[in-house]
Amino acid sequence: MLLKIAWRNLLRNSGRTLLTVLGAACALLTFVMLRTVVSSWNSGAEYAAKDRLGTRHKVSFVIQLPKKYVDDIRAVPGVKQATWANWFGARDPRQPNEFFANMAVDAPSFLEVMDELVLPDDQKKAWLEDKKGAIVGDALAKKLGVKVGDKITLEGSIYPGDWEFNIRGIYTASRRSLDRSQFLFHWSYMNDSLPEARRDEIGWVMIRVSNVAQSAQIAQSIDRVFEERDTQTVTMSERQLQASFMAMFSALLKALDIVSVIILAIMMMVLGNTIAMGVRERTREYGVLRAIGFSPWHIRSFVLGEAAVLGLFAGVAGIGLAYPVVDRGLGQWLEENMGGWFPYFRVEPSTMVTTVVIAIGLSALASLLPVLQAGRISVTDALRRVG
Amino acid sequence: MSDSDVKEPEATTEDGDAKGDARDNESPAPKGDAPGEGAKADAAKADAAKDSAKSDAPPKSGPYRPTPGKPLIEMSNVTKTFHKGKEPLTVLDGLTLTIAEGAFEALMGPSGSGKSTLLNLIAGLDRPTSGTARVAGHNLEKMSDGELAKFRAQNIGFIFQAYNLLPVLTAVENVELPLLLTKVPSGERRKRAETALRVVGLSDRMGHYPRQLSGGQEQRVAIARAIVNDPTILVCDEPTGDLDRKSADDILALLTKLNQDFKKTILMVTHDPSAAERATTTRHLNKGRLD
Incomplete structure (x- = not known):
């Protein structure tokens, strides 16, 4: 009542x-x-993979690391695989106001470390075999209006010039830890096209560890390797890495x-x-x-x-x-x-x-x-x- | 808040008699439908009164048990002063009044004479500034707000000039309201409310909202609400003030019936001499004093 x-x-x-x-x-x-x-x-x-670490320059994201660091990192006990990437920062001249992440990656190791990336076998094969090949997330493909087999030219800013790519695959993600609106292409294509002085530099290293429980110790071990070098590193979990990016x-x-x-x-x-x-x-x-x-x-x-x-x-x-x-x-x-x-x-x-x-x-x-x-x-x- | 959250007011005397159950059986329903039952209830009341009389100390809270030969309302040297800003305004000035159980009394007087204030004191809506107010065995001037609320729930039935029904409730739901303060089960509540409405002649208007009723019908619902809990005293503040002559006569006839057949003590404030004629006693108030 x-x-x-x-x-x-x-x-x-x-x-x-x-x-x-x-x-x-x-x-x-x-x-x-x-x-x-x-x-x-x-x-x-929040969705970051728990078994992944990221290594970057100790001072800032924007300062690059020598590529040879990847091999040193792979030699650290507990590291299952390591891959690297460079922020490319190019844009599509047809849609200059559309921002999207485009990165140069080492395709074979990248696919191993980022195992939530889903790409049909034939597209994966085609990408690995084509030096100018690129794969795009399904969300980005829709936005750019591209499909497998298309050619696309991006206008570089960090790496100036017109860069031609062949779209070899459209990927999706099995987990939310991977952004489905990225443009990924071969690091070797970019590196080989650069002047000698700018070659063999990488943006960051992504590492997969064999034992999640030891992630913290492995991160410390990695940073200790470069402690006495000119370029020092900071290694953290993917979650912390994302959070430090978000802190900006x-x-x-x-x-x-x-x-x-x-x-x-x-x-x-x-x-x-x-x-x-x-x-x-x-x-x-x-x-x-x-x-x-x-x-x-x-x-x-x-x-x-x-x-x-x-x-x-x-x-x-x-x-x-x-x-x-x-x-x-x-x-x-x-x-x-x-x-x-x-x-x-x-x-x-x-x-x-x-x-x-x-x-x-x-x-x-x-x-x-x-x-x-x-x-x-x-x-x-x-x-x-x-x- | 659920219905079950509503607690029945404590109904015990100082000697620990539980009164709630006895009271639950004394609703007007059985009396109205079966006069024999009403007589039994009256006899039970008388027996209970004998028990109660053994103890001089009045119940602090609880329904009144009639005590034949004793007055029901005793106001002794009662003063009520209000403050309008810094100015004190004495509305009742050393008033002394005794009303016997079963009386039907009318209170008359000009506006501002203190009729409603006196009614409020008797009904436990307010406390005297000085003096004693003993109603149905309770010393009201000593009671807390919570105790006064219980006292009102158990002993007083209100009938207002403006009916004061809740517009969002139907007639039967309005009548049920006082029973929410008891432990009476939901189904039984509804039955009692329907019986009370039958007593006031509104069995065909139970599902109507106040806006769908005439003024006279609304006042009948208000009377049903006032009697559903079987109170000792019916307090009526200008009950016919908003009604036409015919409806007013009907309401007054109903009050007379409640007084004569159901032995309700009725105290009625009115400006209407013809309404006052229905009362057995008429008192006149003037400037806070009885003439």
């Missing part, structure tokens, strides 16, 4: 309740989108967090206002209930229950809006067009549950003042109220 009263009170001014729920739902939609941006951005690190955007992520909090605060005020209006309008009714013997605790429960139901509606409506907008619309577009940044842009079930819980919790919190006021109502004053 008491829940029935709370429910019917909400429907009493259905227009106001609807607008409040929609307003809160829009705020929650924005909140869900921002949380998804943050979680998607971090997903690269920490200010942006923090800003998104702050915006999320502000949005929730606005939502709370919208809900609080509606609840407070309801309490004001029903003061006389609460007075009647108090007169016939209901305690202040009962009245507080009425208001709190109403607030919780309102929050539940808002939360469910917010998720109801977020699912089609994020999962069916924006998410797919971002994964296809900005897969490098957002490899998996979907609303996680945990985000949905969190959103509904937050909506109920904040609605209850917003109702605290009206709840206290309702509990303090003077019965005689309330009964004197008109309306």
Whole structure:
């Protein structure tokens, strides 16, 4: 009966309740989108393979390592395989504003280390046999509009000039640890085309270890090898490597967090206002209930229950809006067009549950003042109220 | 909050008598439907009163057990002062009043004479500034807010001028409301509410919302709500104030019936002399004092 009263009170001014729920739902939609941006951005690190390490220059990503380091790393006990890559930084002159990751890799060892890369055997063979061959992730292939057998010319920036490639394969990924919007080609093609002074330099080394439990010791061993050399290294897990890359955007992520909090605060005020209006309008009714013997605790429960139901509606409506907008619309577009940044842009079930819980919790919190006021109502004053 | 969360007010005397169960069997339903049952209940009340009389100490909380020969309402030298800003405003000034059980009394007087304030004190909605207010065996001036709430739930039935039904509930749901404060099971609650509505002649309007009822019908629902818990006293604040003559007469006839047939003590504030005529006693208040 008491829940029935709370429910019917909400429907009493259905227009106001609807607008409040929609307003809160829009705020929650924005909140869900921002949380998804943050979680998607971090997903690269979250989904990172546990048995992989990365070695880079001790000072910065952008300073290169000698290629001969790869052999030294392969000789460290516990290292199963090592491969390397260079950030190429070229763009498609047909779509100069489209950013995508393009890297020069050592194909045979790369395929061993990055074992979640899925490429049909015939395409793999064709790639390995063609020095100008390249493979692209399925998301990028769709964006660039390329297919196996196409030729493509990229315009280099770090390595200037027009670089011609033959698309030999379209890869997918068996795990989310691999970005499906990369352009990968043979390191030897790039290296052989460079002037002598720039040859045999690599961006970073990716290592697969035989025992995950010993990853930390292996990383230390690798760095010790180069401790006394001119170029020193820092080795860390793939997750840490990704996180250190993401740290460059920490200010942006923090800003998104702050915006999320502000949005929730606005939502709370919208809900609080509606609840407070309801309490004001029903003061006389609460007075009647108090007169016939209901305690202040009962009245507080009425208001709190109403607030919780309102929050539940808002939360469910917010998720109801977020699912089609994020999962069916924006998410797919971002994964296809900005897969490098957002490899998996979907609303996680945990985000949905969190959103509904937050909506109920904040609605209850917003109702605290009206709840206290309702509990303090003077019965005689309330009964004197008109309306 | 579920229905089961609503706790029945404690119903024990200081000597530990459990009264809740006895009370549950004293709803107007069995009395109205079967007068013999009502007589038995009255006899039980009288027996209980004898037991109660053995102890001089009144129950701190709980339903009233009638004590023949003793007054039901005793207000002694009661003063009620309100503060409007820094200015004190004395509304009741050393008022002394005794009302016997089973009375039907009307309180009349000009606006601002203190009628509603007196009614509020008797009903346990407010406490006197000074003096003693003993109602149905309870010293109200000493009771906490929570104890007063229990006292009201168990002893007082309210009938307001503006009916004050919850608009989101149907007639039968409105009547059920006071029973939410008891341990009466849901099905039984509904039965009692329906019986109370039958008593006030609204068996064909149970599923109607207040907006679908006339003023007279709304007031009947309010009366059903007031009697469903079998209170000792019915407190009526201008019960016919918003009604036309015909509806007002019907309501007054119903109150008379409740007083005569169900032995309810009724205290009614009214401006209407013809309404006051239905009462067995009429008292006049003027400037916070009884004439």
